[in-house]
Amino acid sequence: MKTNHSHGSSDQEESTGTVPHCGSLGSMALTIAMRCLVWSALAVLPMAHAQNAGSQAAMTTSRNLSLSAQPLGQALNALARTWGVSVSVDAALVEGRTAPALQGVQTLNEALAKSLAGSGLEAVSMGAVVQIRPKAQAAVTLGEVTVTAQGELNPMTEGTGSYTTRQISIGKTELSIRETPQSVSVITRQQMDDKNLHSLDEVLAQATGVTKTQRNFGDHKFAIRGFVLDNDNYLVDGVPGTVYSSVGWLPLDTAIYDRVEVLRGAAGLQVGAADPSGAVNLVRKRPRTERHLELALSAGSWGNLRTEVDAGGPLNQEGSVRGRVVAAYQDRGYFYDVSRSRAPMLYGVVEADLGRDTTLAIGARRQEKAIDGFWLFGLPRYSDGGALDLSRTTSLVQNWNRQKGSVTELFSDVEHRLQGDWRVKLSLNRTEGQLDQKAAIARGAVDRHTGIGSRFYTLYFKDTHIVSHGLDVNASGSFEAFGRRHQMLMGANGSRQRVVDQSAGLGDGSAIDISNPDHGAIPEPVRPEWESQGRSRDEKYGIYVSARLQLSDPLHLSLGGRLSWLKYNAFDSLSGQVSGNYRQSRELTPYAGLVYDLNRQWSAYISYADSFQPQSAYLTASGTPLSPAVGANYEAGLKGELHGGRLNVSAAVFGIRKKGLAVPDAAHAGLCPSSLASPDCYRSGGNLRSKGFELEASGELLPGWQVAAGYTFVRSHDDEGKSISAETPRHLLRASTTYRLPGEWSAWTLGGAVAAQSGYSYFADDDTSVRMGEGGRVVLDLRAVYRIDRNWTVSVTVANVADKKYYAMLGQLRRGNYFGEPRSVLLAVRGAF
Structure with a gap:
């Protein structure tokens, strides 16, 4: 490449x-x-x-x-x-x-x-x-080259061959990982290519401290430090508010991204209203100034076939107009019966220099995914909490189950460079998504002795339409004060998301033989009239400012804050019933961090950040809306930037407290009938806590040896001592590595990955006297790459080499349990011209 x-x-x-x-x-x-x-x-x-x-x-x-x-x-x-x-x-x-x-x-x-x-x-x-x-x-000797512009930082990872980056952009100012007083991981383009990470959920599954949790109807979520990453926690090129179910119903194809930046802990400065889990910034590929063509073809177990094309370059002789197109198509089966998906994706972007100091970019993405044999709720458990003793190929679906999703995204940004290193940037996003589901929903705990209990509860139909708009404008640069140079960022952003969600169901009740499910037991039904038609409108606006002040040569103080306004309303257009109506004004989320440079390679830091979640749907006994719940992240750590920046290492301890959660006011039960949440009155008082430590290393250990590794220890609990995220293990280790052999073996690169975690258990929601859980596990992957010539490479990846049998996600006794993927093999060929 x-x-x-x-x-x-x-x-x-x-x-x-x-x-x-x-x-x-x-x-x-x-x-x-x-x-x-x-x-x-x-x-x-x-x-x-x-x-x-x-x-x-x-x-x-x-x-x-x-x-x-x-x-x-x-x-x-x-x-x-x-x-x-x-x-x-x-x-x-x-x-x-x-x-x-x-x-x-x-x-x-x-x-x-x-x-x-x-x-x-x-x-x-x-x-x-x-x-x-x-x-x-060589046929021409290099003369001295004309200087054509002022240099600037570039955190792009594409083409670096590295598992780390010198700068990150999640805070809109380009700082190194060592300069950032919070835990940040970067999954680079090289790591995504090496591990064949084609969707956002596959990428996040590699990030330090991130775990996947089961959610209703397949809208699965990830969690960090026990708190959930929801739609509000995602940004695209720094713009919030335009992502919807990106790791569930409408997955994102990562072929269009240069890197994925994951910030752990509260991220109120970036996203405002959200859980104190973190923020995920997806950074798009941009046009390059040289002509290029990259091809990727892969074939793997269960008929997993994929093709990628990435091409572009200058569109005029001067190179002031550049273009790029990325196209991908994946047709794949799964290790469980019946299901198969098709996912075409097309991305294009054009970038133009409107002058020496102004650059305009316009782009679009169209992505679809259709799943035949869509599996909505996974497997049940035995009624005593044990896992079903079944083959991993077992699925409880009907042949006519289907989910089809599509996303059309338009975006544009313009950047103008001012005097010195100051610049102003305006970014616009518009995303429109469509989701259609029809499925026979299977659920019900199974009696261990009779095998009876699971049934097709209902035949379900769903149609969802989402339109999102996002805008961000900011100015950043440095200034001199008190004999030292400081950095500053100020800006504003806003988003609006409208959702129309229609659903209907038909009762069934047919029993399921889990040991031999019949995938054609129920004829495909005709969809009835819609039973509900929910409409919601979610608007968020904010202004933010941050500064990195140099107090002395080794000491930097980061300060920032965001003022947020939001408004949300939801109702059923068929019944007229209002299901949500709240707003929040001028909510402040502060941020502070202190970084002390021990030397040119090592820094120590402490930081505080928070975020908030509105609770105005709950009413107090006085009839006023409840104040927001505030999640605060406290963190201290040590970071190293070694080997000239080729290797980043860090160690951090953290504590998160989400306080002021709504709890029923027992003294005024049933006295707030106008509350949308419940006729009961509520008060602020609930608390969620999470604490632990992390270790991470990413980049080049030795010449030709890349590594991305992270270990997390976390404990969480609510006021009753229960875990706030039952699926989050206390111990989690993830490590990936590649090594290019030296000398005459340099055409070969060998690699591997390990994912290890401790076991966990919790009381089942279906029956609080029964515990369910999953034991600890270690899953190993291996990979070998051979460079055929300057243009072509071929690789073989064997995932889950030991064929470990485990559950990747747990839900309830009656549903929501998913096997992890068995051993698989993937052959990939890449060409770069």
Whole structure:
């Protein structure tokens, strides 16, 4: 794969190219649209070649450098930022290579020569791009290169080959992980490719301290430190409020993302109203300044077939207009009976330099997923709490069960760079989703001796339509005060989400033979008239400000806060019954952190952050809405940025308290009939607590050896001493690693992953005298990659090598229990041109 480090823009006269005309895509099937846009992207490749045809005269420009020894790819990125140029390089050429430290005043020509010394590579000036290639192919000697723009930070992980990143952008200002006084994990593009992580739920399942929990109707959620990640906890390019059931009903294909940033603990500054679990920022891929084409083909167990195409480059000779298209199609079966899914996805983005200081991007995503044999509620348990003694292929579905979801997303952003390093950015998102479900719902605890108890409770139909809008505008930069340099961010954002949710059901009651389920026992029914038609409107707005102040050379203070306004109403348009109606105004969520640099590699930190959740649907005895519940995260830790930033390590202790939860006011039971939540009156008083510690390491341990590993210990409880997240184990370890063999074996890369956790148990909701649970487990994956040549690699991944049998999620005695995936094999071929 090629990577490009671009930090400049051209103000030359624009010339345009032509691409094949695809016509109107509105009425075409998604597959045809994908093909059309792929060919459009491929058409830009000759243009990019023409751009490189002539060599430009260069200026003798010097810069004062202070760069430590680091991976060669990162060094080239730093030089591109410093001189504001574009550097094009095949990632395979620089993988495992290290650039020496660079100090003092020198030209770009000198800096590149020193960085490439002993590598067998050289730099060649080709138009506005500096190309890195083997010396054997060199035909032009590099002159000194014209500086075309002011350098800037770039946290992009694509093409770095790394399991870590030098900067993160979840807070909208680009800081390193070490500079951030909160726990943050980054799942990079390299890690997603290595582990074949094609959906957001697969990505989050690799993140430190994140566990998946079972939810009704397949709208599953993840939890961090015992608290749930709901829709409000997700951002896309820093914009909140436009994600809906991204790990459940409407999964996101991760082929379009450069990285996924996961912040653990309360994230009120980023999201405002949410559980104190954290925030997940999905960072989209953007156009690159060099032409490129990447292909990925894979085939695995149970007929798991997938194709990806990623292509793009300059759309005009100057490279001031760039485009990119990503298309994917997955057709797969599952380890359990009947179910099969098809998931096409198409993503396109165009980026244009409107001048030296302004960049505009416009893009769109269309994704669909249809599941035949959709399994709504998983397996039941024995009535005594034990797990069913069944084959993992068992599913309690009817052949006509089906779920179909689709998402159409439009987005745009414009960034204008002001004097110094200040910049202003405006981002807009619009997402429209559609979900249709029909299924026979199986539930009921099973008698261990007779095998009787599970039935098809109802034949269920659901139709949901979601429209979301999100906006964010912010300004960021640095300023001088008291003889030191500080950073500042200020902005505002808002979101609006409308949901229309219709449902209907038909009673059935048919008994199920769990040892031999009949998938055609019930004829496909005709949907009856809708029984309910819920309509909701959720609006959130906020203003925020944060600053990173340098109190002394080693000491930085981070301060921030957000004022939030929100309004929510929901009602059934068929019955007219109001089910939700609350609002919150000027709710403040503060944030503070202190980072002390022990030396250039190590820092110690402490931080406080909170978030809130409205409770105005509950009324107090005086008739006033209940105040919000506030979740506060306290954290202290140690972070290291080692090997020139190629390896990040951290250790943290944390405590979370969510206080002021609504509890019934026993002295005024039944005296609040106008309350939407309950005729009872409520008071603030409930508490949820979580505490523990984490260890994490990500990046390059040794040349060619990448690792991403994290361990979490967490304990949680409510006021009665019960766990607030029964499915969250106390001990959780996840580790992934790859190692490129040295010398004559360098074409081979070997890797593996382990996921280990302790057991857990809890009282069943169906019967509080019965406990159900899952024992501890260790699941091991192995992987081998062979580089055929500069363009092609082939890999084999064996997941769950020991074929460990376990339940990945537990629900209740009657439903909601899901086996973990058995041993599987996946063969993948990748090409980069």
